[in-house]
Amino acid sequence: MSRAATTADVFNAVGDDARRELLDALATGEATVGELVERLGRDQPQVSKHLRVLREVDLVRCRNAGRHRLYRVHRPGLAPLQHWLGHLTTTVNEHYDRLDDYLHDLQRESLHGSEN
Amino acid sequence: MSRAATTADVFNAVGDDARRELLDALATGEATVGELVERLGRDQPQVSKHLRVLREVDLVRCRNAGRHRLYRVHRPGLAPLQHWLGHLTTTVNEHYDRLDDYLHDLQRESLHGSEN
C-alpha cells in the first residue's frame, strides 16, 4: 500500500519529458515510429513504449500505412489537461488580484499574527 | 543510469493527484496546512511534503501567519504549463483539420493494429 495509481492518466503521461517531446514532435503532423526515433534520438523500444502510454490515455492514435504505423496527436485527449488547467487558472484569477500578490510578497519577509 | 530526473519540474509536480488536489484547494485563496489536511483528508506529513514539492517548482508560495503557514497558488508558476499546452494546442490546430480527423478515423477502422 505504497504507491497510488498506474500511469494510466493523462497528467502522469504528460509528466514525462520523453512523452512531451513525442507530443511536440507529432504536433505538426503524423509520423512513423522510425521517424520519431530519429527525431528524438531515443531507442526504438522506448519510443514505442512511450507511444503506448500516450495511446492508452488517448493523447495519440495511430493508423497503419503499409509497413509503417503513423501516429498523430488525438486532440480530444488534450481536453482533460486544458480543462483542469483552464479551470484552475480562471479560479485563481477570480480570487487573486495584483494587490494580493503585492501584499503577500511584502509580508513574505516578516509577519506577526495572533489568531486562528 | 536508469531513471531520469528528480521531481523538480512543474509537469511532474502536477502529475500527481494529491498535488493537483492541493492546487485546486488553494485555487480560491490561501489556506493553512491544517485546513488543507482537513479538506483533502490526507495525513499532515504528506500534505506538507506535497506542498514542499509544489513550492520547489514555484507553483505555490507561503507566508507565516502566527503559528500557521498560509499557502497560496503562485500564478507565474503556472506559466510553463500554460505555455507548453497552449503551444501544443495551437500547433496541432494549425496542422490538423476536421477532415484529417475524419479520414483518419475512417482508416482506423478499415485496417487495424492488434493490441494487448
Next chain:
DNA sequence: TTGACATATGCCGATATCAGTATATTATCG
C-alpha cells in the same frame, strides 16, 4: 523557561517507473 500547537523532516518498505537489451509480432514483398 515550559508547554501546547502547527508544520516540517527523516526513515522505511512497497511499488512504479525508466532505460537498456533481447526477442516476439506483424506486415509487405518476392
Next chain:
DNA sequence: CGATAATATACTGATATCGGCATATGTCAA
C-alpha cells in the same frame, strides 16, 4: 511460402516515488 523491414513486448536492474509513522523544528502564550 519464406525473407526482411517496422514496430511491439518481455525481462532486468537501478532508482524514484509514495504513504505511513515517528520525530524534529518552530512559534506563540503564560
